[in-house]
Amino acid sequence: MPGSKRSVSFQTMNEVSKHHPRKKIVSPEPDAQTLVRNFLLELIVYGILVIAYFLVVLRWLAEPLNQLFHSNLITYAFVALGLMLAQGIVLEYVTSFLLEQLRPEDLE
């Protein structure tokens, strides 16, 4: 009978599931500890970058950019946009790379 066949089948399934319980699929849980650690790590990385940036890069850039601002505003406008975009990409790459290398999960 198809009915009994089905009940046997369900019984078998129940037996199997008793011995091999299905792993519960868990959606990514909020892990506050990892979040805080990533946050602190990024702060340290950026802190070093920012200080180095203030000391070295801005000293080199200040005068040429000031001269460009007073001599050719159109070129200055596009240089400004280019610098913003370039710095954004570089900062994002550097921190992503450092975070990947340091692997915060392994620091526990």
Place this chain on the structure above:
Amino acid sequence: MEFPIAGVTVNPLFLAGIGFLVGILGGFFGVGGGFLAGPMMFWAGVPMNFVVGTDLAHMTGKSLVAARRHRALGHVDIKLGTLMVAGTIPGVELGAQVIERLKHTGSVDTVVGTAYVAILLVISVFTAWESLRALRKKATGPEADPLVAEEALGVEDALGFEGIATRVHGISLRPMISLPQSGIGSISLWTVLAVGFITGVLAGVLGVGGGFVRMPMLVYLIGVPTHVAVGTDLFEIVISAGFGTVTHAIKGNVDILMALVMQTGAAVGAQIGAISTSYVSGPKIRLAFSVLPLIGAVMVLLKLTA
């Protein structure tokens, strides 16, 4: 530190701090953060014309960092963002013309100020009400109605009020397009362009970047999941703020050194904000977002009454 272009001396750590603060807001909510950065820069002694242009420049870099991070998380719908920009640009132009007309009548401050406060209050109250409703819906379990893209994005989201988005999806004005990244099977191209246009008009009239208005519109009118709305909004800000940077810089209103310093703080804030969205459900993001327009409205009210 002296910034020779703007001719002012400002502590660079203070500027980086402002950047960091608005970076977190930008990465998390998809807003430019001009409502906060502008007054703080002005308070630090930066001339007003440089405040506007420099803020736009730093917004471009910060939004780029946040948008790239959101893209890595699968939270940017480039197709939708590009189409919205096409509608937004003429909208901003129309908004600017409306302002010019109002200037002639001499009532620009009152009209724009009142409209600004009213619109921001409506957005704030509606977003808070809807997100609380969505949170209650999710808590009840079986009634929860997750959005299509929820599983694909690996984040939680739900809407407490889907009536408008459902009606908008029902408009069958050809050509119809699909937005798979946002989990939208079919929507009229004209609807997307119109929403972009309305956002542009409001941004042009109110003189804001548009994040306040665009993010809720993407969620409630087009039906985009919150996380994708935040990422797509940032993608749009990169283009609009980049355009604004060039036009303001040509007028001599951008101190790029100051913007670069601000961006060092903003970059880390934007990344933290963007990453944090993965740990928070859509309704909670919207509930927290509902406070921002309220702050903006209070600031304008104070300015109007001063």
